[in-house]
Amino acid sequence: MEDRLTKERQNLTAVKENVLTRDLLNRKPCSLILQDGTRFNGYSFGANLSISGEVVFSTSMVGYPEALTDPSYRGQILCLTYPLIGNYGVPSRDVDPEGLSVSFESQQIQVRGLIVHEVCNTPSHWQSTSSLDEWLRDERITGIYGVDTRRLARILREKGVMLGTIKTSDIELDFDVAIEDPNKFDLVGEVSVERPITYQDGRAKRVVLIDCGVKNSIIKNLVSRNFTVVRVPYNTGVDEVMTFDPCGVVVSNGPGDPTKCSITIETIRKLIEYQMPMLGICLGNQLIALAEGAETYKMKYGHRSQNQPVIDVETGRCYITTQNHGYAVDKSRLEQAGLIAWFLNANDKSIEGIKHPTKPYWGVQWHPEASPGPTDTEFIFDFFASKVNKAAAT
Numbered sequence: 357m358e359d360r361l362t363k364e365r366q367n368l369t370a371v372k373e374n375v376l377t378r379d380l381l382n383r384k385p386c387s388l389i390l391q392d393g394t395r396f397n398g399y400s401f402g403a404n405l406s407i408s409g410e411v412v413f414s415t416s417m418v419g420y421p422e423a424l425t426d427p428s429y430r431g432q433i434l435c436l437t438y439p440l441i442g443n444y445g446v447p448s449r450d451v452d453p454e455g456l457s458v459s460f461e462s463q464q465i466q467v468r469g470l471i472v473h474e475v476c477n478t479p480s481h482w483q484s485t486s487s488l489d490e491w492l493r494d495e496r497i498t499g500i501y502g503v504d505t506r507r508l509a510r511i512l513r514e515k516g517v518m519l520g521t522i523k524t525s526d527i528e529l530d531f532d533v534a535i536e537d538p539n540k541f542d543l544v545g546e547v548s549v550e551r552p553i554t555y556q557d558g559r560a561k562r563v564v565l566i567d568c569g570v571k572n573s574i575i576k577n578l579v580s581r582n583f584t585v586v587r588v589p590y591n592t593g594v595d596e597v598m599t600f601d602p603c604g605v606v607v608s609n610g611p612g613d614p615t616k617c618s619i620t621i622e623t624i625r626k627l628i629e630y631q632m633p634m635l636g637i638c639l640g641n642q643l644i645a646l647a648e649g650a651e652t653y654k655m656k657y658g659h660r661s662q663n664q665p666v667i668d669v670e671t672g673r674c675y676i677t678t679q680n681h682g683y684a685v686d687k688s689r690l691e692q693a694g695l696i697a698w699f700l701n702a703n704d705k706s707i708e709g710i711k712h713p714t715k716p717y718w719g720v721q722w723h724p725e726a727s728p729g730p731t732d733t734e735f736i737f738d739f740f741a742s743k744v745n746k747a748a749a750t
Contacts, residue, residue: 384524388433388471388500391518391535394511398502401475402492404524408535409433409468411520412682413509414660419728420488421446424467424497425460427547427569428638428680430611431538433469433520435512437505442476445484446491454555454579459483461571461727465492466547466611468538469522470499471508498522516656517682539654539682543612544568544620544639548590552600559584561748564602566590566620568639569610573727577734578606581741591619594626604633604744607640609723614642614652614683621647633747634717635740638681641719645710650693651686655706658682659721662729665702666709666722674702677722678729684721685710716743 386400390411413435414423420441423434447459457463470492477487492499500522512518519535547569555575562584565575570587578585586600590610597605605627607620614621617639624647627634636644642652659679667674685707690697699709699720708721723729724736 386500386522386524388503388520388522390520396503398500400524401489401501402499403496405498406524407469407498408521410517410538412517412658412660413437413512416661421459422461422728424465425462426571426680427462427466428609428611429467430543430547432467434467435471435505435508437509439473440476441472442488443479444481445479446486446488447483448485456572456575461573465495465497471503471505472501473503473505475501512657539613542616544590544610544617549587550589553587555579555585557584561603562586562600563604563606564588564597564600566607568608570608571725573725574608577725577737581737590617594623603748607636607643609638614639614646617643628715628717631716633744636719638721638723641710641721642683642685644717644719645685648693648695650689650695652683653686655682655684664722666699667702668699669697675732676730677733678726679722681721
């Protein structure tokens, strides 16, 4: 027994030494350059491609497979501040009976690039099927490691999120010409489905899900509450939504500037006239607010991680939530729009949830489905289900 353990240790050491040797030989210098000219030197992993986007950070310790596949990160270069990323590898690409990924939040990596301090190329987890480096390389996503991510996070906290580029050569970049703000484009159109998809058809109650970049876990939470879910493109008009005879509507999360979703906003406005029970999640929360005449604004550095505290205004109870958004509802315009603050962020007092005193719609700025993160607020789906069931019974 002891000889076998000794041999296994020797084999493991040899594997690690081989990986280290390979990494040293294959390391390719590259740089992260921020819009203000700040430069971070490091080494590339994944695809060795020059890319640009909006640089944001997350303080999450775990959950990189879910974060990288979250459509809300479309157009962004994500910095993970936890010092070691990739140590538990990448899970399989298996799908469930509904055709949804078991482990990921969409069918592909959504970020434009990934920034880490140290990347692990010898992952250890029973579900791991590849390393993070291999996964990024397979999907042609650029990563940079060797960066002082804590310093980068401090810069972004002080100056706000900014555009940046990961360059694999020493060519200097003219930011005014070479980098365009991804929020100026139709990012939601890039991540929404092209045609309706139905999950668990034939159930008694049907919910239409307006897909602005929905995470798979939201669909799973609705299906698990005994709904047929009809997932429709973000630019679906109200007439088509009503052809599915829904008893409720969910407006999903998604990337970018909510004001770009003009068709979605108009659809929501008309659904409100129908007195349709409706739940907005993250971007969906902002779109409901805009439909009622409120305004949104771009936050300095946004909320991204799994430790954001929100307070229920009515009860004073605090919940820990998973968040990923760079825009928020303007508190000063709520009353004018006839809306009430449902939740507030405990740190900066920004709006984390809205509702109307008489109309049947509600919005939350965080992700009640979590994935990853605490499941403190999964009750939001139960709350919505109870409202839909009550409306259907009348």
